[in-house]
Amino acid sequence: MRLTDISARHLMLTCVLVSAWSLSGCAQRHDTSTLYARMGGQATIDAVVENLLYRIADDDEVVSYFTNTNIDLFATSFATQLCDISDGPCRYEGPPMDRAHQTMGITDAHFNRVVAYLDAAMQEEGVPLSARNDMLGRLAPLYEEIMRLQ
Amino acid sequence: MSRHLFSKRCLAFTACLALIALLTAAPSVAGSRILGTGAVSAIEGAAGGGLSPWAVLTSTASESELGVTASATRARLDDYRLSVIGTSVNIHDRMEFSIARQTFELTTLGGEIEQDIYGGKARLFGDVLYHPLGIWSVGVLHKRLVDGTVPTALGADDTRGTDAYISASKLLFNAFLGRNVLVNGTLRNTSANQGGLLGFGGDQGGRDWVAEGSVGVFITPNWIVGTEYRQKPDNLSVAQEDDWQSLYSAYFFNKHVSLTGAWLDLGDIAGLPSQRGGYVSLQAAF
Numbered sequence: 001m002r003l004t005d006i007s008a009r010h011l012m013l014t015c016v017l018v019s020a021w022s023l024s025g026c027a028q029r030h031d032t033s034t035l036y037a038r039m040g041g042q043a044t045i046d047a048v049v050e051n052l053l054y055r056i057a058d059d060d061e062v063v064s065y066f067t068n069t070n071i072d073l074f075a076t077s078f079a080t081q082l083c084d085i086s087d088g089p090c091r092y093e094g095p096p097m098d099r100a101h102q103t104m105g106i107t108d109a110h111f112n113r114v115v116a117y118l119d120a121a122m123q124e125e126g127v128p129l130s131a132r133n134d135m136l137g138r139l140a141p142l143y144e145e146i147m148r149l150q
Numbered sequence: 151m152s153r154h155l156f157s158k159r160c161l162a163f164t165a166c167l168a169l170i171a172l173l174t175a176a177p178s179v180a181g182s183r184i185l186g187t188g189a190v191s192a193i194e195g196a197a198g199g200g201l202s203p204w205a206v207l208t209s210t211a212s213e214s215e216l217g218v219t220a221s222a223t224r225a226r227l228d229d230y231r232l233s234v235i236g237t238s239v240n241i242h243d244r245m246e247f248s249i250a251r252q253t254f255e256l257t258t259l260g261g262e263i264e265q266d267i268y269g270g271k272a273r274l275f276g277d278v279l280y281h282p283l284g285i286w287s288v289g290v291l292h293k294r295l296v297d298g299t300v301p302t303a304l305g306a307d308d309t310r311g312t313d314a315y316i317s318a319s320k321l322l323f324n325a326f327l328g329r330n331v332l333v334n335g336t337l338r339n340t341s342a343n344q345g346g347l348l349g350f351g352g353d354q355g356g357r358d359w360v361a362e363g364s365v366g367v368f369i370t371p372n373w374i375v376g377t378e379y380r381q382k383p384d385n386l387s388v389a390q391e392d393d394w395q396s397l398y399s400a401y402f403f404n405k406h407v408s409l410t411g412a413w414l415d416l417g418d419i420a421g422l423p424s425q426r427g428g429y430v431s432l433q434a435a436f
Binding site: 107108109110111112113115116119128129130131133134136137138140141143144 | 181182183184212213214215243277279280281282322323324327328329330370371
């Protein structure tokens with residue numbers, strides 16, 4: 001009697017867990033409320049990164065930081081990072097932000113300019129204001145990491 | 151009369167600067183900081199929200215950049231009119247210096263009171279956008295009445311005084327309906343009556359700490375709407391003093407020109423009750 005009791009409870013618990021898990025699975029597949037989805041998915045993120053790179057290319061001071069950078073690799077890596085940080089189906093596995101930018105001599109002025117370029121790029125690629133704000137808010141804490149080893 | 155002319159000329163000068171800035175909008179001379187992060191010019195000359203100085207430094211100058219602003223402000227209350235002209239400089243987003251001339255017209259009582267305010271503000275640490283604790287600054291506002299007859303007659307101890315303050319500002323991304331929210335808190339040590347226009351200290355007290363705060367929502371990256379509150383001392387028994395509050399709307403046309411409008415509720419001033427009115431301020435920044 002007790003045994004069946006326990007197994008009934010077990011079954012119940014398992015059912016609840018499984019249904020919760022499958023629900024969350026469903027939610028993840030169909031949820032349009034991730035920032036990734038609100039940004040417009042990978043297509044928009046890729047377009048934003050490309051747009052950003054054109055803006056950086058026009059800035060003589062900022063572009064000088066990229067002289068020894070493989071731009072294609074950078075674009076892919078940054079797009080993956082934006083996808084990851086916006087809860088998209090990617091995982092950024094590149095170097096940590098402090099090591100990636102160490103001793104480059106980046107100033108606050110350069111940092112601010114790139115932030116402005118990124119926001120303008122998102123705006124031009126049709127990312128809505130709330131998604132832009134959300135993305136900038138998620139990226140803002142990276143400032144400390146990026147500037148740590150300057 | 152000549153002072154009026156001077157004030158009008160300065161207003162015209164600021165308007166001209168603003169117009170030139172609006173028309174040319176040369177991005178090369180703008181600072182690197184994000185639009186709006188230099189706030190507007192507070193009535194005491196420092197960068198702030200109007201009534202209160204904020205922790206952010208004026209203009210959009212960043213590290214290794216310089217910024218200069220000029221501003222003209224008018225406030226029209228039930229029985230008074232305040233005009234402020236000011237200029238400020240930002241050195242490397244580390245130090246801010248400001249000068250402001252306030253002209254306070256007693257339209258009902260007659261006469262006017264003028265005050266000069268010399269301000270200095272230093273950024274201690276942080277950044278309004280990127281630092282988890284926001285930006286923290288300390289500042290002083292040294293105030294000198296041009297003619298202290300009226301304040302002295304009301305019982306003020308001094309015709310000059312210095313405020314000291316510590317202020318923190320922080321932008322909260324995506325905090326309200328997908329919009330960014332700017333919060334500011336300032337603690338001020340002051341003996342100034344009505345900001346200094348009615349002198350410093352009095353029969354009911356002297357130097358004290360007061361708190362000031364504001365919350366604003368960036369409806370768009372160019373447009374912030376919010377409210378501000380400024381606690382005040384109450385040193386003169388013949389002229390009860392109330393806290394100040396405002397509802398404000400500031401529009402940044404670009405990094406060079408901003409226009410602020412506000413509704414003010416300044417309470418009793420110099421014996422005349424519940425002073426309310428409107429406020430307009432134009433700032434040009436380079």
